[in-house]
Amino acid sequence: MTTHDITCPHCHKAFSLDNAGYADIVKQVRDREFSRQLHERLEAAAQEERLAAERTRFAHEQEMHQALHERDAEIQTLKNQLERHEADRQTAARLAEAERKAQLQEAIQAKERDIQALQAKLSASATENELAITRAVDAMRQERDALQSTLKEAELKNRLDATQIKERYELQLKDRDDHIERLKDMKARLSTKMVGETLEQHCEVEFNRSRAMAFPRAYFEKDNDARSGSKGDYIFRDADESGTEIISIMFEMKNETDSTTTRKKNEDFLKELDKDRTEKKCEYAVLVSLLEPESELYNTGIVDVSHRYPKMYVIRPQFFLQIISLLRNAATNALAYKRELELTRQQNIDVTSFEEKLEAFKNGFARNYDLAHRQFEKAIEEIDKSISHLQKVKESLASSEKNLRIANGKAQDVTIKRLTRGNATMKAKFESL
Template identity: 50%
Template sequence: MNEIKCPHCQTLFSINDTEYHQLLEQVRTKEFEHDLLERLSSERKLLEEQSKNELQLQLGQKDEVITTLQHQLDSFEQQEALKVQTLQSERDKDVQELQQQLDKLASEHALSLAQTLASKDSENQKLSAELQQITLQKDKEKQEALALLQQEKDQLRNQLLLQEQKQELDKQALVSQFQTELAQKDELLAYYKDFKAKQSTKMIGESLEQHCEYEFNRLRMTAFPKAQFGKDNDATSGSKGDYIYREYDENGIEIISIMFEMKNEADETSTKKKNEHFFKELDKDRQEKRCEYAVLVSLLEMDNELYNNGIVDVSYAYPKMYVVRPQFFIPIITLLRNAALNSLQYKQELALVKEQHIDITHFEEDLNTFKNAFAKNYQSASKNFKKAIDEIDKAIKRMEAVKAALTTSENQLRLANNKLDDVSVKKLTRKNPTMRSQFEALDS
């Protein structure tokens, strides 16, 4: 918006850019007319000077020209004066119209401004009322929220008190339960101590063996239906283990074999032995009985945390040997058995390779047997043939003997030839599926 000050009433008017440019164009037209008049005046003076110079130079020859030019100049001045008057009247008219437009715009602007101010006052009043209402609503909500928070706080405090009381009751119940269980364990410990005191060293060891055997038989039908588990009664080598576990697949291939040794000791025994004292003998029993693993089920060194934490691998001392407590008797069998089942496929493939090697060996044996029989027949025939030649050379009297010898030689040669004709790949590989498959592969 642009402001214009009226030269008459000194009033400021605000007009937009379009009206401002229109007004500016009118003012520029007036200035242009003023410039044009000044230019014409200057040109007239210049013409007069030129005319005077020409008159001075041409003297009397230019009088007529001067008169003509004077007339033309007068006519031009009249025309210019007329144009100026016309432009002045048009300018006055435009100024009046512009003044009317400005007055109209001023009145419209004042009316619009008054309406806008009234609207703004109304909106301000409305907004003030809404703000006051919102403030009241917020205060009410704040009070309600504070009341709700206070109520929740009271509820949480009550719940916390109840929870603390419950925890205290649970704690007392757990303490009472633990005390009861501890008393029961003490009684059980005292019972076992008394039980051990009443047993000899041999009876203690036998009770551990019976425990392990009972645990295995309890799960035999469900977990180990094809397994063999029993006492090692073979003492031909001078020593024996306690139990041997073996398991085979449907083809008779051994899946796993374990040599078990159970060791226990009475608390009152004067010489306390360690688990490592039995490793060497157990490894020897494992190798003599051709078992893959050796496991020592031990109750020795009860205060040793190494053996109390679970399954202990002692393969650093002896290969494939483990030490376990009685509670890990079944888990060690399961772990070793599962590991063996994973390698069963390779064992089966190895057995198949061995069978194929045996088939090749049988084929070579059959071929050698045939060669020996053929050589024997050939040697017999050759011997008889030579004998017949010798008999012919000796005397005609022995022709019958020679004939008989030749006949025998012919029969032997015929039999050898028949055997040679009967020889074929099919007959040679009849009892040898491995070589038959290889020859069939060559034919294909």
């Protein structure tokens, strides 16, 4: 037998072990080392998964902050461009107006100079050129008046253009302010992870986008039936070409903002959702929730809560179409089995109905047989009574015949001698006769 020498690491004593003992110690050491390494690797994998989730969340927040920063920068740029544009427009308007005034003033001054020159000539040759100068002066004055009128019209047109430009830019400024308000409102509601719409509207829009391609025969509408005292948010039903229902799902959407003081949990709505699913005869129930945003359980994906309530799931909005597709595909694969089960059930119903009809026929036939049997026995009893009565009549008749025969015998034995025996009177009368 092979032995192994082992030295104790504590007391430094050497001892020998056979193959079985040595193998047992090696197995213990190997199993303990394997368990330790496995535990360390599992902890490392869990830590890495948590770090990946944190990195993803941090990257998402950084993207959101970057998007907000870019929007703020874009808004500020638009404001700066608008201010520069307004300043340029005002400067250009002032320059154009000044240039028009300068041109008109220069023209007026030139005409004035011409008038003064003509007046000087007039004073030099008043007699011969007075009429021509007067006409020229009138013409010059008319032209000056026309130029002044043109200047006023230009000023009025300039004011109208400035007013129109001002109104147009005020309208643009109002549109920019509305856009800024929308961006601010969008920024205030980014904490709900929904841009410009509620959770229900988000799910309805997502479904309608895919309805024509993925769910052409599906029914997805709000649950408006509150006769039982409560109702869900949406009901989804899908059927095949023959109209046979494939699947039905009751949806409940839950959301809350960051300013909400009382925090709800997903478990607070599961019982009511199961009740609504049962009352509306839906096969599955799904809670689309943004509650508990820090929960690692609900952030991992589709959460099955069937251990609490049958066929129930809790999801985030990004898994809305995926859960419908998964449940619908599973139900479609099971549709053939459902049809076979329905056919078997119908056959069982037919067999049961046939057996019930056969049993009813047997019971009816037995009842009629029993009635006929009782009537037959009664008739036989009456016949027996009649036979007994006739037998008595027969016996009475037979007895009467015997009596008549005896009486006839006795009548045959009657003679005059016997009649007159012992009666002397009658004997004397018969003799006399």
